[in-house]
Amino acid sequence: MNVASILDKRRVQWNELESLCDAMESRGRTDRAGGPEHRGAQGIARFSTLYRAACADLALADAYQLPPNTVTYLHQLVARAHNQLYRANQFEPSTWVDVLFYEAPRQIFADSCVRVATILFFGLFTLAMYMGYDEQRFPGFANAVMGETQLENLESMYEQKLNGSLDHYVSMAGFYINHNTGIGLTCFASGILIIPCLFKLAYNAVVLGVAFGYMARPDVTGGDNFFQFVTAHGPFELTAIALSAAAGLRLGVGWFRTGGLNRIDSLRRSAIQAIPVMAAAATMFVLAAFTEGFLSPSPLPFIFKAAWAIMSSGMISFYFVILGFPWPKRSRGSHSPRYESTTIDSDASGQRSLGHVTHAT
Amino acid sequence: MSVPAALDTTIAVVTPENIAFNYQLAGPFRRLPAYLIDVAIRWLIIIVVVVLMLITGSLLDLQFFGPFIGAGALILNFVVSWFYGATLETYFNGRTVGKWATGIRVIDIEGRPITGKRALIRNLLRIADFLPAAPLSSLGAEDAPPAFIIPTAMVCLLSMIFTRRMQRLGDLAAGTMVIVDERSWRLPIAKVDDPRVPALASFIPADYRVSRSMAKTLAIYAERRHYLTPARRREIAKHLTIPLIERFEFRNDIDPDLLMYSLYYKTFLADGSGELPDLGNLADFSPLAKDANKPTQVLAANQPLTPMRAPS
Numbered sequence: 001m002n003v004a005s006i007l008d009k010r011r012v013q014w015n016e017l018e019s020l021c022d023a024m025e026s027r028g029r030t031d032r033a034g035g036p037e038h039r040g041a042q043g044i045a046r047f048s049t050l051y052r053a054a055c056a057d058l059a060l061a062d063a064y065q066l067p068p069n070t071v072t073y074l075h076q077l078v079a080r081a082h083n084q085l086y087r088a089n090q091f092e093p094s095t096w097v098d099v100l101f102y103e104a105p106r107q108i109f110a111d112s113c114v115r116v117a118t119i120l121f122f123g124l125f126t127l128a129m130y131m132g133y134d135e136q137r138f139p140g141f142a143n144a145v146m147g148e149t150q151l152e153n154l155e156s157m158y159e160q161k162l163n164g165s166l167d168h169y170v171s172m173a174g175f176y177i178n179h180n181t182g183i184g185l186t187c188f189a190s191g192i193l194i195i196p197c198l199f200k201l202a203y204n205a206v207v208l209g210v211a212f213g214y215m216a217r218p219d220v221t222g223g224d225n226f227f228q229f230v231t232a233h234g235p236f237e238l239t240a241i242a243l244s245a246a247a248g249l250r251l252g253v254g255w256f257r258t259g260g261l262n263r264i265d266s267l268r269r270s271a272i273q274a275i276p277v278m279a280a281a282a283t284m285f286v287l288a289a290f291t292e293g294f295l296s297p298s299p300l301p302f303i304f305k306a307a308w309a310i311m312s313s314g315m316i317s318f319y320f321v322i323l324g325f326p327w328p329k330r331s332r333g334s335h336s337p338r339y340e341s342t343t344i345d346s347d348a349s350g351q352r353s354l355g356h357v358t359h360a361t
Numbered sequence: 362m363s364v365p366a367a368l369d370t371t372i373a374v375v376t377p378e379n380i381a382f383n384y385q386l387a388g389p390f391r392r393l394p395a396y397l398i399d400v401a402i403r404w405l406i407i408i409v410v411v412v413l414m415l416i417t418g419s420l421l422d423l424q425f426f427g428p429f430i431g432a433g434a435l436i437l438n439f440v441v442s443w444f445y446g447a448t449l450e451t452y453f454n455g456r457t458v459g460k461w462a463t464g465i466r467v468i469d470i471e472g473r474p475i476t477g478k479r480a481l482i483r484n485l486l487r488i489a490d491f492l493p494a495a496p497l498s499s500l501g502a503e504d505a506p507p508a509f510i511i512p513t514a515m516v517c518l519l520s521m522i523f524t525r526r527m528q529r530l531g532d533l534a535a536g537t538m539v540i541v542d543e544r545s546w547r548l549p550i551a552k553v554d555d556p557r558v559p560a561l562a563s564f565i566p567a568d569y570r571v572s573r574s575m576a577k578t579l580a581i582y583a584e585r586r587h588y589l590t591p592a593r594r595r596e597i598a599k600h601l602t603i604p605l606i607e608r609f610e611f612r613n614d615i616d617p618d619l620l621m622y623s624l625y626y627k628t629f630l631a632d633g634s635g636e637l638p639d640l641g642n643l644a645d646f647s648p649l650a651k652d653a654n655k656p657t658q659v660l661a662a663n664q665p666l667t668p669m670r671a672p673s
Contacts, residue, residue, distance in 0.1 A: 025454070055376070055380040058380055058382060059380055067576075067580035067583075067584075067629060068577050068580050068581060069580065069584060072383075074382075075382045075383045078376075078380060078382045079374075079382050079383075079384055079472070079540075082374075082376055082382070082472060083454065083466075083468065083472075083474055086472075086473045086474060168428070170428045170429055170431075170432045171428040171431040171432045171435075173432060174431060174432025174433065174434070174435035174436050175432075175435050177435065177436055177439055178435040178436060178438055178439040181439060182439060182443070185443060185485060185488070186488050188485065189485050189486045189487070189488035189489045190488060190489050190492065191489075192486055192489045192530050192534060193489050193492065193516070193530075196489070196492060251486075251534060254534075264533055264536075267533055267534050268533075268534060268535070268536045270534075271482045271534035271535060272478060272482075275478055275481065275482065278485075
């Protein structure tokens with residue numbers, strides 16, 4: 001038997017596997033591949049049989065001294081079938097609730113990056129607010145940070161009493177979702193390089209702080225309106241900025257706090273840990289945007305806005321502390337609540353890849 | 362294992378079936394067009410949807426719906442520009458429209474398809490990969506507002522150069538890689554229809570075993586010889602055939618190209634049964650050196666015949 005006739009014989013099966021792959025790629029099922037033996041469970045069984053056969057052919061290809069382009073073809077065929085057999089498990093929207101209310105708060109509670117980012121952000125914010133407020137002690141600080149025209153713009157923006165209409169609210173809410181959440185996501189993404197993330201966080205803290213401090217000066221017009229505006233959405237928005245920077249920092253810290261893994265694996269683990277935190281931050285950004293769009297510019301009395309601010313602060317504290325506290329017992333039967341789902345995930349994949357190596361050698 | 366890694370852009374993946382197969386990695390020059398197509402499509406989606414909203418809005422009551430359309434457009438912009446890649450890669454097995462058009466695909470570094478979380482991470486981190494950003498005003502356009510910046514994507518390029526799987530930062534964090542996803546494959550094994558080839562092959566000693574690297578060389582040669590002129594073929598083949606001619610005790614004026622092709626035929630195509638094909642007027646020919654004084658010259662190098670065509 002020569003090589004060509006072996007190939008011709010096997011080629012019938014390869015072609016069948018290819019047509020099954022075609023059907024799987026377009027519809028996710030084998031039904032369309034042609035013959036009646038390709039429908040339903042039978043088709044799947046046939047697919048896996050053919051796949052295993054192709055795997056065996058690939059393994060034997062070297063021993064048979066098949067031509068290299070045939071080996072290349074087999075590599076591609078096996079890769080293609082492999083990709084169909086082990087398809088992606090997609091986003092389950094039902095797990096999002098679990099991510100938001102179970103994983104994220106515990107992650108946030110336990111994560112030292114959250115503490116660092118929060119202290120940095122609110123520390124710089126308070127400092128800048130004081131320096132922007134106290135013109136006697138720090139003359140020209142506000143001007144130096146924001147510039148003359150910016151400060152004037154800020155003043156003129158809040159000269160009128162807050163009195164929006166419905167169309168104003170709606171479009172502003174859309175704007176804030178787009179703009180602020182975008183800033184948060186950018187902050188998170190640049191966290192992998194650490195320095196741009198810290199810079200963005202510090203920049204936002206200083207500029208916001210100076211704006212707050214400047215508007216709090218007694219001789220500035222529109223100060224009242226300004227605080228009327230910012231009180232309601234402040235807690236959500238400021239926390240969300242700090243939180244998304246924290247998620248980004250967690251990502252970047254993965255480069256050098258490896259915990260015994262190699263750097264890349266450590267980065268992957270910290271990226272998976274950072275996702276729930278970022279999801280929580282994005283949710284807060286959206287809540288803040290709706291508050292900022294609808295409640296903040298409304299002419300409601302200040303007491304309502306202050307009440308909302310207190311309530312949202314309470315909600316955030318509840319979320320961080322009560323939901324986040326590593327309670328020892330949970331109905332899930334988890335042993336170590338801290339990082340549990342993420343570490344198990346990465347450990348499992350680590351073991352899998354280890355298994356591969358031992359098999360391969 | 363002490364097998365040196367090949368100097369090419371393939372990566373081996375071991376499957377649960379304990380088979381190692383190769384993926385061809387996609388480099389920056391395949392991925393950039395895919396990304397540009399995706400950018401174009403993102404803008405197309407946003408523009409088309411906003412225009413549709415404006416048309417329906419103006420048919421009903423633009424005064425009332427205007428702000429809703431504005432807010433809708435902004436939210437659409439947010440969702441599409443941040444989550445386009447992640448959504449498509451999750452639901453279309455690692456491909457966006459641009460990747461589909463350029464024939465590349467994202468997979469897990471272990472060869473499995475990408476999951477939603479990984480797709481999200483690698484797409485969100487694109488921002489970091491495009492750093493550092495250069496302001497347009499520094500590149501000659503002096504009066505451009507500082508808001509117009511160009512992503513230089515140096516981080517991404519450097520990261521691709523220095524990683525074995527040509528991953529950018531987002532890929533590193535998500536544990537993914539981008540591979541070339543060929544869809545049209547042929548199964549090439551060259552057919553031989555020149556009677557001189559089996560004739561010559563029948564004179565190759567039966568105890569000669571083609572080594573593995575020799576088999577590979579022969580197959581590559583047979584694939585490539587169509588692109589070469591006869592003179593060039595002989596020139597290339599000569600280096601390999603001179604020791605072979607000595608070993609087989611052939612005549613020195615055997616066409617090296619023909620000898621290579623005969624070896625290829627014997628390795629991959631010849632039937633083991635030993636039955637000789639019909640040789641026609643070549644039947645009494647012998648390439649052996651001891652028969653050199655015989656009159657036939659058909660296989661000599663000075664005759665510019667290609668083995669793919671039967672001699673007239």
